[in-house]
Amino acid sequence: MSFSSLEDVAARLDRQDWSMAEVALQQHGYAVLPKVMAPREAETVVKQVDDASLFLKHVVMARHGYGQVDYKYFGYPLPEPIKRLRAAHYRRLLPTARAWAARLGEKTAYPDGHDAFLSACHNAGQERPTCLILRYRKGDYNRLHQDLYGEIAFPLQAAVLLSEPGEDFTGGEFVLTEHRARMQSRAEVVPLRQGDAVVFANALRPIDGARGAVRVNMRHGVSPLRGGQRFALGLILHDAK
DSSP states (O other): OOGGGOOOHHHHHHTSOHHHHHHHHHHHSEEEETTSSOHHHHHHHHTTTTOGGGEEEEEEGGGTTSEEOEEEEEOSSOOHHHHHHHHHHHHHHHHHHHHHHHHTTOOOOOOSSHHHHHHHHHHTTOOBOOOEEEEEOTTOEEEEEOOOOSSOOOSEEEEEEOSOBTTTEEEOOEEEEEEOTTSOOEEEEEOOOTTOEEEEESSEEEEEETTEEEEEEEEEEEOOEEEEOEEEEEEOSSOBO
16 A cells, blocks of 8 residues: 555544644643544555655664654655645644744744745755654654754644554653743653644743743653554654755
8 A cells, every 4th residue: 555545634634623722732732633544544654664765864863862763754745645734734733833923022924835834944945854754663762852953943743643552562652841941841741542643832832921921942752662663754844954
């Protein structure tokens, strides 16, 4: 099976309860979108991981000290379902991105369409695609980090879990941390099932403070796998230098 066998996952994304997702993003900095992919669709994506023709770059993170996980970055042109899913996330997250920029007093202008946003990235020298498949084996993990690859960055991104916890792997929880000025960091484990997407703050989000909105620093990672293999699809909405 190939990507061409996938149903229109972007249409399924549009049918999510986005009003509830926006509330969760405002309150917690993340939202879970259940069953964006059916199990067989998630398994179809996993089966493409060894097709070298699809990927521009393979990064073994252990060599760089950022964790212990394999990153495989798709090349352009992206497989059509991945391209549609990425654009659908941008369209749905755009109101939140604009609202956050306004609350923080930023003058960042996010265009209406994802293609126009990517053109701005490319004009700024950020031309490398950032969609990827992440592969974890026993003992692998991902250190807390932020996915910022240049001057232009979309403040939200998404990941789709392609494996089933408890069956395909154990451990490997998705973790978010929140750091506020003059306070200790707070960590949260986000429960996901196969096919669920989590949308979350890439680096910063606003919260209400005594004198208006203040910036909260966010990081994300994955705890060590205790067994099996864990695959995820990463949908970063800006491109990289």
